[in-house]
Amino acid sequence: MTDVTTTTGVVAGLDDEPTGVQPGKAEPPGTTPETASPASPGRAWGRWPVAVSVSIIAALWLVPTLGLLVTSFRPRELVDSSGWWTVFAHLGDGSQWTLQNYRDVLDAGGFGNSFLNSLAVTVPATVLPITIAAFAAYAFTWMEFPGRQVLFAAVVGLMVVPLQMSLIPILQLYTSGFRVAGIPIIPDLNLNGTLLAVWLAHTGFGLPLATYMLRNYIGSLPRSLIESAKVDGAGHFTTFTRLVLPLSTPILASFAIFQFLWVWNDLLVALVFLGGEPDVRVVTQALRELNGSRGQAWHLLTAGAFVSMVLPLVVFFSLQRYFVSGLTAGAVKE
Amino acid sequence: MSNQLLQVIIALVVGVGGIWLLYWGADRLVNMLPLRAATALRPWVFVGPALLLLTVYLVYPAINTIVLSFRDRRGQGWVGFDNYVDIFSDENGRLAIRNSIAWVVVVPVLAVAIGLAFAVLADKLGRRTEAAAKSVIFLPMAISFVGASIVWRFIYNFRPEGFGEQTGLLNAIWQGLGNNPVAWLLSEPWNNLYLMVIMIWLYTGFAMVVLSSAIKSLPGEVLEAARVDGATEWQMFWRIVLPMISSTVMVVLTTILIIVWKVFDIVFVMTGGEFGTTIVAERMITEFFTFRNQGRGAAFAVLLFVAVLPFMTLNIRRFRAQEEMR
Numbered sequence: 056m057t058d059v060t061t062t063t064g065v066v067a068g069l070d071d072e073p074t075g076v077q078p079g080k081a082e083p084p085g086t087t088p089e090t091a092s093p094a095s096p097g098r099a100w101g102r103w104p105v106a107v108s109v110s111i112i113a114a115l116w117l118v119p120t121l122g123l124l125v126t127s128f129r130p131r132e133l134v135d136s137s138g139w140w141t142v143f144a145h146l147g148d149g150s151q152w153t154l155q156n157y158r159d160v161l162d163a164g165g166f167g168n169s170f171l172n173s174l175a176v177t178v179p180a181t182v183l184p185i186t187i188a189a190f191a192a193y194a195f196t197w198m199e200f201p202g203r204q205v206l207f208a209a210v211v212g213l214m215v216v217p218l219q220m221s222l223i224p225i226l227q228l229y230t231s232g233f234r235v236a237g238i239p240i241i242p243d244l245n246l247n248g249t250l251l252a253v254w255l256a257h258t259g260f261g262l263p264l265a266t267y268m269l270r271n272y273i274g275s276l277p278r279s280l281i282e283s284a285k286v287d288g289a290g291h292f293t294t295f296t297r298l299v300l301p302l303s304t305p306i307l308a309s310f311a312i313f314q315f316l317w318v319w320n321d322l323l324v325a326l327v328f329l330g331g332e333p334d335v336r337v338v339t340q341a342l343r344e345l346n347g348s349r350g351q352a353w354h355l356l357t358a359g360a361f362v363s364m365v366l367p368l369v370v371f372f373s374l375q376r377y378f379v380s381g382l383t384a385g386a387v388k389e
Numbered sequence: 390m391s392n393q394l395l396q397v398i399i400a401l402v403v404g405v406g407g408i409w410l411l412y413w414g415a416d417r418l419v420n421m422l423p424l425r426a427a428t429a430l431r432p433w434v435f436v437g438p439a440l441l442l443l444t445v446y447l448v449y450p451a452i453n454t455i456v457l458s459f460r461d462r463r464g465q466g467w468v469g470f471d472n473y474v475d476i477f478s479d480e481n482g483r484l485a486i487r488n489s490i491a492w493v494v495v496v497p498v499l500a501v502a503i504g505l506a507f508a509v510l511a512d513k514l515g516r517r518t519e520a521a522a523k524s525v526i527f528l529p530m531a532i533s534f535v536g537a538s539i540v541w542r543f544i545y546n547f548r549p550e551g552f553g554e555q556t557g558l559l560n561a562i563w564q565g566l567g568n569n570p571v572a573w574l575l576s577e578p579w580n581n582l583y584l585m586v587i588m589i590w591l592y593t594g595f596a597m598v599v600l601s602s603a604i605k606s607l608p609g610e611v612l613e614a615a616r617v618d619g620a621t622e623w624q625m626f627w628r629i630v631l632p633m634i635s636s637t638v639m640v641v642l643t644t645i646l647i648i649v650w651k652v653f654d655i656v657f658v659m660t661g662g663e664f665g666t667t668i669v670a671e672r673m674i675t676e677f678f679t680f681r682n683q684g685r686g687a688a689f690a691v692l693l694f695v696a697v698l699p700f701m702t703l704n705i706r707r708f709r710a711q712e713e714m715r
Binding site for chain 1: 394396397400401404405408409412413416420429431432433435436438439440442443445446447448449450451453454503506507510511513514520522523524525526527528529530531532533534536539540541542543544554555556557558561590593595598599602605606636637640643644647650651653670673674677687690693694697698701704705708709
């Protein structure tokens, strides 16, 4: 995914043909024909200037990741003694390359298990905030109730509460409940160390941003559309699930990918609420162990970073086609 | 392993399915009520779960933090406004505030500008090419902060002359041009900018993805009509596309601003806040967890959310305007 062909692919694949673009990157064929720009690409701009500027930005963005990728395939001594770009001077030299870093990372105790754990944490921690935020965003936009504006303002305002400051109070809540003057308001739930504890924490922390982004999008759906559903006798629940949710696919997909990434790459929340025991360890924790037991092992860290990137990238590529919904294109934004 | 897999699958079904069952069931229950009661109650079925979770996970800790910011370093005795006075009278505290302001001006603006330009330009390419190009910009988002700091070590790394080959790309290029190697992360005040570049590199993908989906949902007829009328691409961008997606631009700008305002990892890992690179969020963590000064750490946290209030007011106004326009 990060080799030089990608940048050349940007230029070579100009003519809508899959040539020059790796199959993994391309969208599945036969989806959303609307995605292709309806007008001839850049009538006034010309194709080449556009292609060249896109390639330049893409190349700049790719260089750091390329360094990471190359380093992950280099033996330790070389990582410490010469720059990663020097490999291009002797590409054919086998002593410059090794798969040992990846072997070490994958063999390290329970990496497969930690992948499953990460998945069990991440999927519900992505679906829950989106679902809850979508219901709330719909209510904030299309339902009448006292305090609607004030409550929404409060929700958005909560975006700024730093996650790190919430960890200790929540931990206390999980382990010993909440009492006002000795009377238990929230009982001692003993949630700590359970998946539910992590899901709910990620959901709580992700909700303000999700509600904010979804409210912005759902608010831009035309009133006439919602009204007509009402005229047809649809209740709020039906309007929401059958009309508003499908119409909001692009924003749901966008937010889903980001929430997925944040949770997948999170170390702190998992560490605090799930603990660091080997059987519940998530990928980021496994990576940290890798580094912790061997000092600044850059060659291992780079390989580990790539292994942990695989799933997020798969999610990104599979969600990419939903970023543009066939329904919304040309029908919704006012 | 298979046992583990089974557990994971059960967890997924319960976690994902449970929430839908909850809303569906609650809506059913409300339906059984008389019409007036149902109408009054239904909005709370929709917003209730969100409000409940927010109260527990954010409001309660926020109040806790505000109270703590008026207490001493062990979080026990009351000290009034001492922690706040300390922040503003301390040279490091003032530097953190100045640096943080620079971060929230530079990073969101550049990330959104580059992301928007890229989304617009890539939109003019073929579908597959566009997908490939966008993936490249998005790629850094998939890297954790710790991963990102490793990546950028291979860019910024510094070795004094005569201490071996440079392993940082920037110094290799710099030396190739005939200069002496530079300790990029130690050279004040520009090291702040070098750290910001990392954040821009990470978050341009976020801006690009959200803005691109806004651009793609613009009605094709409007753009086509403008083209027929002979508008140039440049005019179309400034007069049609940008005004039509302005609300999304605002959302993305605000979101990145808040993320940047709260982010501490990059500074924490790369320089530890030394060499004049300290920022408010990093101070908060350092005071609270490294120096174990709970009161001061909490005061920095309160500073974080007070500073963003004006932006929030601005956003609320915009949402009101959006409602009136409908």
